[in-house]
Amino acid sequence: MSSLGALFTAHFDPTNQEILLAGKIRPERVTDIADLLELVRRHLEENSGIVYLNVKRLTHINLTAFNALSAVLATCCRAKPHRKIVVVTSSVVAWSTAMFERLAGSEENLSVQVYDSAFYPGQRFVEDESFIPILRTQTKMTWRHEREILPRHGLRSGLAIADICCGIGDFASLVYREFNPSRLVALDHSIRSLEYARRVAAHFDLKGIEYTYGDASQMLLRDSQFDFVTCRHSLQIFDRPEMLLRELYRICKPGGRVYITNEKNSHCLGEPHSESIKWTYEEVAKLFSHFDMDVEMGPKSRSLLANAGFDSIKLESFMVTNLDGDPQDFADVIEAWENVYAGEMAVRRGDSPEFIRRFRQGFKDHVFAALHPKGYAGWPIWAASGRKPL
Structure with missing residues (x-):
């Protein structure tokens, strides 16, 4: 159902026993949302076990609506004390969790689940603030290749662009300066990364980038509004990449393109010490x-991309190497990988000291290969794009 001039939508997903609310619910009178309240009440009464009320995309609700919705929830909680009601919120909508948690405090069988408090399994590793300088170095190394690749995938001046999972915003700033978009939205879920991105943009007087806090799998961006959507090195770190691809597809205009980059870490290579390096990256x-x-x-x-509904798919790969500029840059990146992968992730997995010692040695050998005057070190990346059908 939709109501009040499509300001909000509400529907029930029977597969997940989930009521989904989205948009802005701001009635003048409770009677204005009678159909919505009836939908919520009916599905809460008809279903047992756990019923979810998903408000991740509910961006606004006034007191009239919240009080009326609260009354329905409270009545349904008391009518079936053994049935659980879980309100699913998102930290992207700042007010939502606090309001519903206050309500949950008065009802034993009502709880709040903050969907993105643990957004994806590897979040604590890849959003570590100490990783920021290395992310800049990585982008500097890949940009030498991508500035030539992007036009082949349809990027040109004057387009409306979205950079999703923008991280520290360095790629967005390079695209802004190189391709002069008509609009550039850069969205990420890491507050610290966005703060850093805004500082860098201010430092370089880049005033046209709209840095936005958001959940890439449930974006508060309108359908079909961008000509070119980028999502780099991000699908590979989410446990459900198909959710992100659905959102990238949704916000892309028909005829526009979505551009993604991902790695194949087991193909990182180096000489000398190729066997040690190969073993370590297979273990990565x-x-x-x-x-x-x-x-x-x-x-x-x-x-x-094909499974997500895109056509006219383009795919190419490139190798970032120690010959791309200063070899020390590549060595610094490898050392950062070692610190996170061997120093944190392997430890958390419970690996033995002997395994971690051998694991670290492969990174050290990769650094040696990167800095050796006759050495070679490589990191392979795949760039792909697909068109949203007209």
């Missing part, structure tokens, strides 16, 4: 898999 792929992340995703990009 297994380590990420343990935390429900897939750093082998690169070659799968074509099928991922």
